[in-house]
Amino acid sequence: MKLVILGGGFCGALIARKLDKRKEIEITLIDKKTYFEYTPSIHKVIFDPCYLQKITIPFSYFLKRSRIVKSSLLQVTPEFVETEKEKIDFDYLVISTGIEYPIFLEDKKNVFTLKSGIEAVKMSAKVLDAERILIIGGGLIGTEIAGELATKTEDKRVIIVHPHDRLIERNPVKASHYAQNFLEKSGVQIIFGEKVVDHKDGVFITNKGRIIEADVGIWCAGIRWNPFFMKGFPKSVFTDKNALKVNKYLQLKGYSNIFVGGDINSIPEEKTAQNAEQHAHLIVKNLERLKKNRPLIAYKPRNGPLLISLGDWTGIMTFRRLGITGLFPGILKWFVEWWVLRQYK
Ligand SMILES: Cc1cc2nc3c(=O)[nH]c(=O)nc-3n(C[C@H](O)[C@H](O)[C@H](O)COP(=O)(O)OP(=O)(O)OC[C@H]3O[C@@H](n4cnc5c(N)ncnc54)[C@H](O)[C@@H]3O)c2cc1C
Structure with missing residues (x-):
């Protein structure tokens, strides 16, 4: 089975990592970068550029069997993916290229x-x-x-x-x-x-x-959804904001062999790393089930806890209507960073 994963962020890297050891799956991960990056801590890099090394992990470090293609995407069709270097066909495709954070100002100097x-x-x-x-x-x-x-x-x-x-x-x-x-x-x-x-x-x-x-x-x-590489797909797969429409199993609307996970899909929930990871877990399960002709599992949109740091040692943790503030969430934010990165090392 040929599985192509577009984007090695929180969703794509986790799917590749979970399936990497499976000999019957031929995985190709395509990303313009060669590493996984822990985005929730990149604001720390502004004051300490060396910190970038701590929160990035090369794909080759945790993917031993998967093929890693470093390239931007040119085109995705229902049959193949075209990168700057080659065309790659697939049995199953996962689209998890995230979203853009554009600057809506003409003069972008500084x-x-x-x-x-x-x-x-x-x-x-x-x-x-x-x-x-x-x-x-x-x-x-x-x-x-x-x-x-x-x-x-x-x-x-x-x-x-x-x-x-x-x-x-x-x-x-x-x-x-x-x-x-x-x-x-x-x-x-x-x-x-x-x-x-x-x-x-x-x-x-x-x-x-x-x-x-x-x-x-x-x-x-x-934020902006920009799946520019999917021009060949019908309008019905895009929302009015250009997010990719998925059914409850996270399959692209109308395409049972294409899954969409992470920020780029149309699930109405906060765009967070944790949610992207939840999509990854479900997509892995549903890929298995598709192969075995078993019924797929539906995704339930989540409203999970959120950690917001205010400097190194103060933070805010929110969960539904609850808000916990101070040192505890500050420390928890460090712990979560350590815990997530540890799984890639
Ligand atoms: C500054 C910042 C702080 C954040 N803080 C938090 C937080 O504290 N907690 C939290 O839960 N979430 C946080 N988030 C949100 C979180 O990072 C995202 O929700 C999460 O990364 C989404 O995962 P994803 O897999 O959908 O996409 P991403 O993690 O964005 O990964 C997408 C991947 O696709 C690749 N890619 C994109 N386009 C192309 C292309 N055309 N060709 C090839 N490769 C491509 C990218 O290089 C990237 O590796 C933060 C985000 C930012 C920017």
Whole structure:
């Protein structure tokens, strides 16, 4: 059986790892990188570029039988996948290429986004040199970056612009207030109810006409689904935002041999590493069941616990309406990083 996996992030790398020892499965993992990266800790790389080494693990380290192809994708069809180097056919396909974090500003000079460790390294020197830093968006990523800046620098002016009336607004109110108090006490200015809509030469403008001068902007506002490599598929497999529509078994709508896991699928739940891992576990089970002609298992969208760090030792853990704050979630965030990476080593 030929299995091709597109993207070696939380979903794809876990599927490859779980099936790597199976002699009857010929696995090809395609990724533009050669390593798995623990994204929940990449904000730490801004202050410590060497930390990148701790949170990345080469695919070759944990995949012994699978073929690893380092390439961007050009095209995916129901029969084959085309990379920059070759065409690869498959019996089963897993699409798990994640989402993009685009910057919606024309002038992107000194404006960064934090999607990967490499980008964190690129922005590191600029952020460390900057006196005024603007964080655009106070969701999970923006709040974590603000926590790093607030606890690791003293001489910088940090401003967050957030369109909602509280930070991390999809989480319990208690968690939002804790983050706001922590950051404001550490000197971060938070502007609620506004969006940054324009930028020119270090001057950022909000939709309410406010002008904010900053040496560096960190864009943490919005995600984009971009399965550009699937142009040959019918419109019915895409949502209006371009996420890939799946049935309850995580199969691409209308294609029983194509599974879609992780951020790129249309499951209505928070886009998190844990959820991507849950998709991976289910896809592995359903691949087995498909092969044996057994009924498939349905995925139940989850609302699992979420850990948000505010610097090295303070954090917030949210679960449904519950919010636990302080040192315990701070330590737990380290533990989870250690625990997840340990399984790849
Ligand atoms: C800064 C940051 C902080 C986060 N913090 C947390 C957190 O604390 N907790 C949490 O649970 N989640 C967190 N997340 C979200 C989490 O990282 C994602 O939900 C998770 O990575 C999704 O897994 P995935 O497998 O769908 O995609 P990804 O892990 O993004 O993997 C996609 C893979 O596909 C590859 N790829 C993409 N496009 C192509 C292409 N065209 N050709 C070839 N290869 C391609 C990429 O190189 C990548 O390796 C964070 C994300 C970011 C960016």
